[in-house]
Amino acid sequence: MADSKFPSSIIIIGAGIFGLSTALAISRRHPSTKITIIDRLTPPIEDGSSVDTTRCIRADYADPIYAQLALEAQQKIEADPDLSRYYFKQGMTFVCDGKPSRFTDIWHAQVKLARGRHHQDQIISLSSSQEVFERIHGSGSELPTKTKLGRELRWNKAYCNLDDAFIDARECVRIYYERCLAQPSITFQCGVAVDHLNLIDGICHGVILEDGSVHKAEKLLVAAGAWSSKLVFLEGRMYSSAIEVAWFKVTPEEEEKWKHMSITTNLSTGLNVFPPYKGEIKVLRRSAGYCNTVTIENPEDRKNKIEVSLPRTSITHPGMHMPEEAEKLMRQDLQEIMPSLAQRAFDRTKLCWLAQAPTADFLIAPHPRISGLHVATAGSAHAWKFLPVIGDLVLDSMEGHLSPALTEKWAWSLEGRDGGNAPRMDGKPVELREIFGE
Ligand SMILES: Cc1cc2nc3c(=O)[nH]c(=O)nc-3n(C[C@H](O)[C@H](O)[C@H](O)COP(=O)(O)OP(=O)(O)OC[C@H]3O[C@@H](n4cnc5c(N)ncnc54)[C@H](O)[C@@H]3O)c2cc1C
Numbered sequence: 292m293a294d295s296k297f298p299s300s301i302i303i304i305g306a307g308i309f310g311l312s313t314a315l316a317i318s319r320r321h322p323s324t325k326i327t328i329i330d331r332l333t334p335p336i337e338d339g340s341s342v343d344t345t346r347c348i349r350a351d352y353a354d355p356i357y358a359q360l361a362l363e364a365q366q367k368i369e370a371d372p373d374l375s376r377y378y379f380k381q382g383m384t385f386v387c388d389g390k391p392s393r394f395t396d397i398w399h400a401q402v403k404l405a406r407g408r409h410h411q412d413q414i415i416s417l418s419s420s421q422e423v424f425e426r427i428h429g430s431g432s433e434l435p436t437k438t439k440l441g442r443e444l445r446w447n448k449a450y451c452n453l454d455d456a457f458i459d460a461r462e463c464v465r466i467y468y469e470r471c472l473a474q475p476s477i478t479f480q481c482g483v484a485v486d487h488l489n490l491i492d493g494i495c496h497g498v499i500l501e502d503g504s505v506h507k508a509e510k511l512l513v514a515a516g517a518w519s520s521k522l523v524f525l526e527g528r529m530y531s532s533a534i535e536v537a538w539f540k541v542t543p544e545e546e547e548k549w550k551h552m553s554i555t556t557n558l559s560t561g562l563n564v565f566p567p568y569k570g571e572i573k574v575l576r577r578s579a580g581y582c583n584t585v586t587i588e589n590p591e592d593r594k595n596k597i598e599v600s601l602p603r604t605s606i607t608h609p610g611m612h613m614p615e616e617a618e619k620l621m622r623q624d625l626q627e628i629m630p631s632l633a634q635r636a637f638d639r640t641k642l643c644w645l646a647q648a649p650t651a652d653f654l655i656a657p658h659p660r661i662s663g664l665h666v667a668t669a670g671s672a673h674a675w676k677f678l679p680v681i682g683d684l685v686l687d688s689m690e691g692h693l694s695p696a697l698t699e700k701w702a703w704s705l706e707g708r709d710g711g712n713a714p715r716m717d718g719k720p721v722e723l724r725e726i727f728g729e
Contacts, residue, residue, distance in 0.1 A: 296725070297321045297324060297423060297690070298324060298508070298509035298510040299323070299324055299509060299543040300324065300325045300327075300507070300508040300509050300510070301317060301324055301325070301326050301508055301509070301510045301511070301512065302326075302327045302328075302329060302330045302497055302498060302506055302508040302510075302511050302512070303326065303327070303512045303514055303666075304329050304330075304498065304511070304512070304513050304514060304515050304522065305328075305329075305330060305339075305513070305514035305515040305516060305518075305519075306328050306330040306334040306336060306339075306343035306468065306479070306481070307336070307339045307340060307464075307514065307516050308341040308464065308467070308675055308677075308678045309514035309516070309667045309668065309669075309670070309674070309681060309682075309685065310328055310330075310512070310514035310667075310683065311328070311334070311467040311468060311470075311471055311682075312677075312678055312679070312680075312681045312682030312685070313512060313514065313667060313681070313682040313685040313686060314326050314328055314471050314474075314477050314682070315467065315470055315471060315474070315477075315682055315720060316344075316682035316683045316686040317476075317682075318471075318474040318476045318477055318684055320683075321685060322476055322571060323476070323703065324476060324712075325456055325476060325478070325508075326476055326477045326478070326481055327473075327477075327478050327506065327508065328471065328477065328478070328479050328480070328481075329479075329480045329481070329485055329500070329506065329545060330479070330480075330481045331481075331482070331483070331484040332481060332482065332606070333436050333479070333481040333482065333495075333683050334406070334464055334465070334468040334479075334481070335461050335464040335468065335586055336357045336463050336464075337605075337606060338602065338604035338605060338606045338607070338644070339516060339644050340463050340516050340517060340643065340644060340646070340670060340675075341460060341464050341516075341645065341675060342460060342461050343460045343536070343573075344459065344460070344461065344538070344565075344568060344569070344571070344573055344575055345457045345458065345459065345460060345565045345568060346457065346458055346460040346468035346675040346676065347360045347376065347383060347455065347456070347457055347554055347676070347677065348365050348368060348380055348453035348455065348456040348457065348675075348676045349361065349365070349383060349408075349436070349452065349454070349456065350362040350364075350365050350454070351401065351404060351405050351408065351452055351454075351455065353400060353404055356696055356697065356700065357667075357673075358408070358411065358459070359462060359503045360469060360677060360680055360684075361676055361677065363680055364676055364678065364679050364680045364681075365456070366679045367674065367679035367680065368458065368678070368679060369391045369548070370424050371679065373466045374458070374463050374466060374678075374679070376462075377458055377459035377462045377463055378456055378457075378458045379456055379457050379458070379551050379568075380453070380454070380455075380456040380568070381413065381456065381457065381551060381552065381554070381566055382415075382451045382452055382453040382455050382456075382553035382554070383451065383452055383456075383553050383554040383556065384417070384423070384450070384452075384553045384554070384555045384556070384586060385398060385401055385402075385449060385450060385451075385452070385556055385558060386398075386417075386423055386446045386447070386448070386449040386555065386557040386558065386559070387447065387449070387557065387559045388444075388445040388446075388450060388557075388559040388560070389448050389456055390446045390449050390559070392559065392674045394558040395558075397558055398448075398558050398559075401450075402416075402450050403416075405450060405452050405537060406435050407555075409452060409454055411452040412453075413452060413657075414450055414451070414452055414453070415450060415451040415565040416449075416450050417448065417449040417450065417451065419447070419448065420434055420444045420446055420447050420448075421434050422448045422449075422627065423446045423447070423448070423555075423628075424446070424628070425711075426451065426550045426552070426553070426555075427451075427549065427555060427628070427629070427684075428548075428549075429548070431714075434517065435626060435627055435630055438652075440626055440627055442595060443688075444627060445520060445557065445559055445560055445624070446557055446560075446626060446627055446628050449555075451553050453553075455553070455554065457554055457565060457566065457568075457570070460675060461594070463678065465578050467678065478566065479544075479687070480500075480506065481603070483500045483501050483502050483504070484500065484501050485498045485499070485500055485501070485515075485522060486499050486500055486501045486512050487499055487590060487593065488511065488513075488522055488523070488590065488664070489507070489523065490591070490661060490711075493660060493661055493662060494661065494662050494663055495511045495662065495664040496508075496659050496663070497511060498511065503542065509663065510663055510664075510665065510689070511663060511664050511665070512665045512666070512685070512689070513664070513665070513667070513668065514666075514667045514668060514685075515668065516604055516645075516646050516668060517531035517533075517601070517602045517644035517645060517672065518531070518601060519602065519666065519668040519669075520599040520600075521587060521590065521599070521601055521662070523590055523591075523658065524589050524590050524591045524592055525599075525654070525666075526575065526703075527649070528648060528649075528654050528669065528703060528704070529647065529648055529654055529668055529669040530582075530597060530600060530647050530648075530649075531582065531583075531599070531600040531601060531602060531645070531647070532579075532580040532581060532582045532644070532645060532673075533581045533582070533602070533603075533642035533643060533646055533720075533723075534575060534576060534577065534578055534581075534642070534643055534645065534646070535575065535576050535578060535580075535613045535614070535617040535618075535621070535641075535642060535643075535646045536573060536574070536575040536613075536640065536641045536642075536643050537573070537574050537575070537613055537618075537621060537637045537639070537640045537641075538571045538572070538573050538574075538637065538638045538639050538640070539568060539571060539572045539574070539635050539637060540571050540635075540637060540638045541567050541570060541572055543570075545567065546567040546570060547635040549564065549566060549567050550573070552566045552567075553566065554566065555628065556577075556623070557628070560624050561576045561577040561716040562574065562575075562576055562579055562621065562624040562625070562628070563575045563576070564625075564628065564629060571638060572629075572632065573620060574625065574629075574632075575643070576620065576621055576624075576703065576716075577672075578616060578617060578620075578715050578716050578718075579685075579717065579718035579719055579720055579721075580720045580721075581614070581642055581720050581721050581722075581723050581726075582600035582721070582723065582724045583599070583600050583601055583602065583603040583722070583724070584598055584599070584600050584719040584722060584723060585599065585600075585601055586598050587599060588602075591642075591660070591661070600720070602644040603642075603723055604642070604644065605641060605642075608727070610674045611641075611642060611727065612640050613637070613640035613641075613642070614721075620639075622634070642723075645670065645671065645672045646668050646669050646670050646671065647669070647689065648669035648670050649671065650673045651667070651671040651672070652669070652671070652701060653667070653669050653670060653671065653674060653701045654668050654669040654690055654698050654701060654702075655665055655667045655684065655685050655693070655697075655701040656688060656690045656698075656702050656703045656705065657688075657689075657704050657729070658703075658724055665685075665689050666689065667681075667685045667688075684697065688701070700728075
């Protein structure tokens with residue numbers, strides 16, 4: 292699209308990976324467009340999905356479209372002199388218990404795919420619990436017995452994809468924030484949240500902040516992650532829930548011993564253990580998670596009431612921590628794969644909010660009823676890795692020339708099955724008020 296036709300001013304709500312990457316893409320393609328990024332807080336935003344000690348970077352998607360985009364993004368991260376300083380290609384080991392279940396089926400499909408797409412030397416097979424254990428703890432390490440665990444072993448067979456990596460997500464968001472700050476066309480407005488969008492007769496004119504100030508722009512992009520439903524009625528296209536994450540301090544000796552381990556994840560139990568980084572090990576569970584259902588005014592008419600789940604974080608609710616039941620399950624699982632951490636006190640825990648789509652496909656589309664409004668959200672626990680490419684794709688969508696395949700995949704309405712590659716455990720998210728009260 293020629294610059295003369297592109298909006299002269301744009302507001303982006305949200306300084307996560309969607310918002311920052313899009314702002315940079317716009318500043319490159321349309322240097323005369325004035326971009327304002329608005330966020331509740333100043334980046335890197337601690338309770339945003341994009342900010343964390345680590346994120347997985349990998350291209351082993353079953354879906355060829357995501358696989359191609361993820362590969363392109365991974366290559367860009369590797370070639371980026373700033374991001375690559377925080378990128379560690381130590382592989383990812385995918386484990387399952389081998390019992391008949393959808394997770395074992397996913398595991399079998401993944402191995403086949405990995406063997407077909409990657410060089411044979413990059414895929415390592417681990418055919419027993421002992422081999423899985425030794426891959427982390429070294430040869431001859433003593434695997435806990437069934438008797439000691441009081442249950443069957445569940446980390447039974449695995450493959451490791453050495454092309455997979457982890458990255459320091461906080462540092463990379465800081466790098467993107469600083470790149471945005473260096474652009475003359477980008478301004479930040481941080482510290483006060485957007486209260487609502489300024490909608491008049493089906494046209495979006497900008498936003499009203501919680502302090503009452505009015506900000507106008509020709510075009511608005513909502514990239515507010517798990518908070519997006521507060522600003523736009525998403526009609527079930529995205530659902531906010533949180534999963535539990537914990538950090539353990541490790542000693543220098545432990546860090547040395549485990550420094551070459553790969554990210555290790557058990558598809559059957561949902562446990563995901565990261566290699567030690569900066570003196571700590573991060574563990575998360577891909578559980579059904581937690582939600583916080585509240586009744587709000589429909590953002591479209593600001594009259595009718597709707598029920599949505601919205602983030603309740605350690606910033607909005609200090610003292611939030613991992614629920615006891617989740618801690619119990621995490622420790623049970625650790626007893627088998629990281630026994631020395633199973634009883635260790637957590638350094639800290641967090642409920643990390645994500646914007647989940649029913650099919651795990653992002654939502655990058657114009658609003659179907661409101662002109663001047665675009666949405667880029669529903670990262671669904673797998674969008675971070677697309678940081679270097681997602682902004683240009685959001686911009687393609689805003690300009691109306693996103694490829695037909697991606698337009699369909701990221702449309703407002705969608706049908707189909709889960710296209711992501713971080714399957715969640717069965718069950719329904721638990722209401723946080725049932726655990727922590729109002
Ligand atoms: C535990 C966990 C593990 C994950 N692991 C991986 C992984 O290994 N690999 C991977 O690729 N992806 C992973 N993801 C997914 C990835 O992190 C997210 O998809 C991605 O970061 C989403 O970015 P975002 O920009 O949509 O959201 P966010 O980073 O949350 O940004 C949204 C921003 O909007 C702001 N905002 C919200 N409401 C308002 C308002 N009213 N006014 C002003 N500002 C507002 C918020 O403050 C926030 O900064 C994981 C996610 C989680 C939660």
